[in-house]
Amino acid sequence: MAVGPTTRRRQLGADLRRLRERNELTLEEAGARVGVSKATLSRYETKEGSVKWPVVEALCREYGATEQERKALVELAKDAKTQGWWRSLADPIPESMNLMLTLEDEVVREDHYAAMYVPGLLQTHGYAEAVHRASEIRCSDAEIAHMVDIRMRRQELLTRQQPPHIWAVVDEAVTNRLVGGRSVMREQLAHLASLADSPNITIQILPFTSGAHAAAVGSFVVLGGPTPELDVVYVDIIGGGLFMEKPQELERYRVAFEYLRAQALDIESSIAHIHRAFREL
Numbered sequence: 001m002a003v004g005p006t007t008r009r010r011q012l013g014a015d016l017r018r019l020r021e022r023n024e025l026t027l028e029e030a031g032a033r034v035g036v037s038k039a040t041l042s043r044y045e046t047k048e049g050s051v052k053w054p055v056v057e058a059l060c061r062e063y064g065a066t067e068q069e070r071k072a073l074v075e076l077a078k079d080a081k082t083q084g085w086w087r088s089l090a091d092p093i094p095e096s097m098n099l100m101l102t103l104e105d106e107v108v109r110e111d112h113y114a115a116m117y118v119p120g121l122l123q124t125h126g127y128a129e130a131v132h133r134a135s136e137i138r139c140s141d142a143e144i145a146h147m148v149d150i151r152m153r154r155q156e157l158l159t160r161q162q163p164p165h166i167w168a169v170v171d172e173a174v175t176n177r178l179v180g181g182r183s184v185m186r187e188q189l190a191h192l193a194s195l196a197d198s199p200n201i202t203i204q205i206l207p208f209t210s211g212a213h214a215a216a217v218g219s220f221v222v223l224g225g226p227t228p229e230l231d232v233v234y235v236d237i238i239g240g241g242l243f244m245e246k247p248q249e250l251e252r253y254r255v256a257f258e259y260l261r262a263q264a265l266d267i268e269s270s271i272a273h274i275h276r277a278f279r280e281l
Contacts, residue, residue, distance in 0.1 A: 009051070010230050012076040016056070017045040019063040034058040053077035100241065103232055104154060109224035111257045112168040113206075113215045116236075117179065118188060119168050120151050121158060122195055122203075127188040128152070130180030158200070164224070167202045169260045170270075175205065175277040182281050189278040196271050204264035205273045214259040222253055 020030050031041040036055055044051055056077040060070040104110070112119040117131050128151045132144045139147075157163060170192075178185050196203045206213065221234045233244040233253045244250070265273060 009076075010225070011227075012051065012056070012073060013045045014229055015069075015073055015076075016041075016059060019060070019065055019069070020045070023063050025063075030059065030062065033062045051077045100234060101150070101154065103223050103234075103243075104157065106225070107157075107164045107223050108226055109165040109167070111222040111224070111254075112166065112170075113220050113257060113260055114168060114170045114174055115215070115219045116171075116174065116177070117219075118170065118174055118192065119166075119221075121155055121166060122168060122192060122201075123151065124184070124188050124191045125152060126180055126184040130184055134179075158198070163200045165200045165202070167204075167261070169204050169206050169257070169264050171206045172208050172273070175274060178281075186278055186281050189274055189281070193271060193274045193278070196267075196274070202267060203270055203274070204261060204267060205270040206260060206264045207273070210263040213263050214256040220253055220256075222250070222257060 020027070023030075025033075026038075027041050027045075028038040031038050034055060035058075041059075044055075053074050057070060057074050060073055065073070110121070112121075117123075118127060120128070123131070125148060128148045129144065132139070132147050132151075136144060136147070158166070175189065179188070192203060195201045219236045223232045223234060225231050228250075229247075231245070231250050231254075233250060235242045235244070244253075264270065
């Protein structure tokens with residue numbers, strides 16, 4: 001798949017930090033060599049804000065980077081300015097959604113644990129509207145419609161030429177929760193069963209009988225980048241979400257997801273469970 005601007009920006013920051021640490025330089029020492037402040041260089045390495053490619057080139061020379069490394073990093077700096085489809089929408093994107101859209105536009109995989117609702121990428125229009133109406137009780141009909149439309153646009157990544165692989169472990173409570181009424185829920189369950197036939201979508205049900213498990217605190221998503229160091233974890237909280245990318249945080253959620261997959265029903269049994277829940281409505 002094509003590498004997007006956010007992935008390029010994050011890769012650039014990781015590579016600049018790696019080169020600096022290889023030279024055993026502090027942020028202050030490295031910045032002084034090219035005439036930028038410690039704070040500016042820190043922003044470059046932590047993937048925050050824009051970068052100037054001449055500064056990146058100067059850093060590469062000070063770090064003794066190979067010609068191949070220098071050209072690659074300068075190219076990353078020049079290309080990290082393209083904006084995603086959502087930037088052109090007439091209505092503004094809620095700030096809480098902006099980073100998720102940016103990261104999701106460039107993932108190669110997503111590992112979901114869904115404790116409350118069907119993952120957004122797998123929701124029907126009616127189900128998504130019911131979820132937004134319940135959680136955004138102070139929003140107008142127009143605002144809710146806008147957020148639902150964005151969610152539906154997000155799903156286009158599932159059918160692009162090189163879609164990411166979506167692996168969803170869905171708690172049994174999700175299939176029993178009557179979101180939007182019987183007709184909406186039946187449509188949603190049928191949609192889940194249909195999506196499970198896609199080669200890039202895997203759905204498992206975590207049954208009540210599995211008992212205590214590794215993610216009792218709630219839903220999360222591991223957004224997988226082209227390399228493991230570019231992964232990000234997203235955790236749902238009221239009013240938005242929390243993003244984490246420290247190695248120890250990533251490892252904790254990766255391990256939790258592996259345990260959840262092991263505790264969940266196998267794929268065939270999971271689809272049978274979804275069909276059964278549909279028939280019982």
